[in-house]
Amino acid sequence: MKTAHVIYEDGEHKWLAMVRDDTRPGFLVDTNEYLVVSDGDAILLDPGGSEVFPAVFSAVSTGFDPRRIKKIFASHQDPDVISSLSMWLEFNPGIKCYLSWLWQSFVPHFAGQEDTFVPIPDGGMDIMVGARRLQAIPAHYLHSSGNFHLYDPKAKILFSGDVGAALLPAGEDGLYVEDFDRHIRHAEAFHRRWMGSDKAKRDWCARVSALNIDMLCPQHGAIYRGADVQRFIDWFSRLEVGVLKA
Amino acid sequence: MTNSHSSAEAGRELRRIVRINEEIKIVVATAFKINLMAMNAIFLAKRAGQSALGFGVLSNELRRFASDLQQQMAGLREATYGSVATVTAMLKQSRISRLLERARTEAQGEGKDLIQSLANRRDESTLAQSDEQMALLNRRLSHMIADTAQLVELGSVLARSAKIEAAYGGAFSVSLMQVSSDFETTIGDIQRSFENLTKNQSEDFAA
Numbered sequence: 001m002k003t004a005h006v007i008y009e010d011g012e013h014k015w016l017a018m019v020r021d022d023t024r025p026g027f028l029v030d031t032n033e034y035l036v037v038s039d040g041d042a043i044l045l046d047p048g049g050s051e052v053f054p055a056v057f058s059a060v061s062t063g064f065d066p067r068r069i070k071k072i073f074a075s076h077q078d079p080d081v082i083s084s085l086s087m088w089l090e091f092n093p094g095i096k097c098y099l100s101w102l103w104q105s106f107v108p109h110f111a112g113q114e115d116t117f118v119p120i121p122d123g124g125m126d127i128m129v130g131a132r133r134l135q136a137i138p139a140h141y142l143h144s145s146g147n148f149h150l151y152d153p154k155a156k157i158l159f160s161g162d163v164g165a166a167l168l169p170a171g172e173d174g175l176y177v178e179d180f181d182r183h184i185r186h187a188e189a190f191h192r193r194w195m196g197s198d199k200a201k202r203d204w205c206a207r208v209s210a211l212n213i214d215m216l217c218p219q220h221g222a223i224y225r226g227a228d229v230q231r232f233i234d235w236f237s238r239l240e241v242g243v244l245k246a
Numbered sequence: 247m248t249n250s251h252s253s254a255e256a257g258r259e260l261r262r263i264v265r266i267n268e269e270i271k272i273v274v275a276t277a278f279k280i281n282l283m284a285m286n287a288i289f290l291a292k293r294a295g296q297s298a299l300g301f302g303v304l305s306n307e308l309r310r311f312a313s314d315l316q317q318q319m320a321g322l323r324e325a326t327y328g329s330v331a332t333v334t335a336m337l338k339q340s341r342i343s344r345l346l347e348r349a350r351t352e353a354q355g356e357g358k359d360l361i362q363s364l365a366n367r368r369d370e371s372t373l374a375q376s377d378e379q380m381a382l383l384n385r386r387l388s389h390m391i392a393d394t395a396q397l398v399e400l401g402s403v404l405a406r407s408a409k410i411e412a413a414y415g416g417a418f419s420v421s422l423m424q425v426s427s428d429f430e431t432t433i434g435d436i437q438r439s440f441e442n443l444t445k446n447q448s449e450d451f452a453a
Contacts, residue, residue, distance in 0.1 A: 001352055050341070050345060051345075053345050053349060054345055054346075054348035054349035054351070054352050054353075055352060057349045057352075057353060057357065057361070058349060058352040058353040058354070058357055060357075061353050061354070061355070061356065061357025061358075061360070062354065062355075062357070065356065066357065066360065067360065086338075086342065087342065087345055087346075087349075090342055090346075090364070090368075091360075091364060
């Protein structure tokens with residue numbers, strides 16, 4: 001069962017991380033889901049696959065009234081990211097799903113009507129959550145051809161989808177990165193294989209280096225905090241990606 | 247929470263539709279063959295002249311029978327397509343119900359109540375509608391199979407009559423007999439397919 005952790009709180013403005021489902025079958029990749037709450041409004045980031053819906057819903061319910069979730073942000077189109085949309089829409093048919101315009105006619109194969117989706121243009125857009133203005137930051141080709149991350153300038157948190165992801169072994173699956181050098185070994189193969197474009201990677205590194213980030217929250221693995229954020233960006237900028245190594 | 251549509255039931259329903267569709271394909275191919283055979287029989291009757299007038303009339307009727315059969319089979323295929331769409335929706339509903347049941351088990355406090363109330367609403371509306379729709383489609387399919395089986399019976403009578411008429415074909419009698427025997431065999435194949443269709447439909451519909 002997943003547990004919800006408050007990773008940021010400032011009055012009515014909160015970030016919750018739903019992580020580590022110990023009842024998850026081993027053949028399903030582990031995922032992190034995040035909920036950004038502001039002034040009673042909430043957006044769920046990469047809500048996960050259908051199979052983890054029960055765990056995510058239960059974890060969210062412990063910290064927040066799920067009926068107040070009116071928005072979903074999907075970094076890209078993968079099933080572990082957004083196939084639970086059918087379940088969330090079953091729960092609340094009025095939910096709006098923000099995702100790249102590129103996937104606007106693909107993701108409805110999971111669920112949703114035409115008016116469910118709010119297409120994000122390639123350059124990104126602002127998404128209001130309560131009084132907070134969040135920014136959809138372009139991360140195309142990392143790894144999906146229509147890919148966005150979500151930045152909260154007030155909380156200084158960047159939700160980074162698959163960038164920063166690590167497939168952690170049992171016993172090394174804490175909420176936060178504690179030992180960067182040890183942790184990054186579990187991220188290396190993933191980034192080499194899944195991130196397809198060196199140019200896109202360099203663009204992203206330049207773009208996010210200009211942001212003020214306290215926490216970098218990936219969809220898989222542990223959260224980078226403080227100096228580990230820039231350490232990760234530097235490591236990623238040097239990494240050779242888009243290669244298949246035996 | 248009740249879930250009257252288990253995935254196993256929906257899966258069984260889908261396999262039944264596949265079996266029906268396979269039989270339909272066989273019958274459609276055979277109906278096409280009868281159409282060609284009837285055309286050849288009409289030419290043969292013309293060559294035989296006065297002594298094969300009756301055979302010619304029956305060959306025309308068999309050609310019409312082949313055309314009617316093809317039409318009926320197109321209707322059946324459409325009906326099974328409708329069943330596939332309903333079963334697909336049932337499978338989707340069944341998956342949603344399974345996940346809601348797990349969410350209800352795992353959630354606590356208000357989350358549990360919210361899921362329970364959603365599940366109750368679904369049980370009352372969506373699932374009942376699927377049940378009704380599936381029953382309606384099954385009834386329609388059964389009627390269509392029964393109607394078409396009667397048509398096939400008519401084809402069988404025509405083939406037998408053609409055999410009798412062939413005996414009066416004079417010099418062409420042997421050739422006409424051969425053609426009418428082919429009709430009889432081919433329509434016999436269709437009758438067997440319909441026995442399978444009726445069996446598939448009634449067995450699983452009853453289940």
